[in-house]
Amino acid sequence: MKRAKQLSFTIAATCCFALALSACGGNDGKEKLGDAAPSEILVAYFSCTGNTERAAEYVADATGGTLYEIVPEQPYTADDLDYRADCRANVEQNDETARPAIGGTSANMADYRVVFLGYPIWWSEAPKIMYTFLESYDFSGKTIVPFCTSGSSGIGSSAENMHGSASGATWLTGKRFSSSVSKADVEDWIDSLTAE
Numbered sequence: 287m288k289r290a291k292q293l294s295f296t297i298a299a300t301c302c303f304a305l306a307l308s309a310c311g312g313n314d315g316k317e318k319l320g321d322a323a324p325s326e327i328l329v330a331y332f333s334c335t336g337n338t339e340r341a342a343e344y345v346a347d348a349t350g351g352t353l354y355e356i357v358p359e360q361p362y363t364a365d366d367l368d369y370r371a372d373c374r375a376n377v378e379q380n381d382e383t384a385r386p387a388i389g390g391t392s393a394n395m396a397d398y399r400v401v402f403l404g405y406p407i408w409w410s411e412a413p414k415i416m417y418t419f420l421e422s423y424d425f426s427g428k429t430i431v432p433f434c435t436s437g438s439s440g441i442g443s444s445a446e447n448m449h450g451s452a453s454g455a456t457w458l459t460g461k462r463f464s465s466s467v468s469k470a471d472v473e474d475w476i477d478s479l480t481a482e
């Protein structure tokens with residue numbers, strides 16, 4: 287399909303799935319995206335070692351959406367990410383209240399109806415900076431489509447655990463990619479979301 291041109295999102299269908307989701311506490315991954323124009327799609331991502339960034343670039347290519355990098359105010363060094371030690375990332379992940387500050391420019395969130403949300407898996411969860419991001423904007427009426435990369439873990443409940451930080455949004459089922467994510471993997475996923 288001609289993804290960037292023909293991405294047709296059906297928000298009404300998405301809302302039905304949201305109702306089903308709230309009724310049964312889960313969904314079956316069969317949601318379809320509707321008629322948002324490429325200019326209404328944001329691809330927001332956080333990435334320390336480039337894997338999620340690559341996936342996000344493929345999502346942006348496939349959808350025509352705009353890339354937005356969630357940049358930490360204090361960059362993560364290699365030591366910060368050394369999860370075999372008592373590193374900064376581990377400390378944050380073990381702290382329910384941790385909300386690492388975001389630097390850089392803000393996203394013009396009002397311009398977007400659909401937000402793809404990319405993150406690496408850290409100890410089976412989304413990094414706490416994703417919570418900072420979600421709690422920084424009003425996502426009411428928007429559709430959030432989570433995706434992540436990891437060494438081996440699945441997406442698990444990492445996306446569901448963020449729902450409370452953007453409760454006005456409709457969340458679609460998330461997708462996990464391997465650290466060596468390929469463009470074809472991402473294109474197949476986008477096709478599955480947009481197929482009639």
Ligand SMILES: Cc1cc2nc3c(=O)[nH]c(=O)nc-3n(C[C@H](O)[C@H](O)[C@H](O)COP(=O)(O)O)c2cc1C
Nearest residue numbers: 333334335336337338406407409410436437438439
């Ligand atoms: C602190 C930390 C914790 C991690 N925890 C997991 C994990 O629980 N399961 C897993 O499969 N990979 C884990 N990883 C590996 C990352 O999820 C993986 O390398 C990811 O693709 C990195 O994405 P990035 O390059 O966008 O930062 C962890 C990495 C770090 C730094």
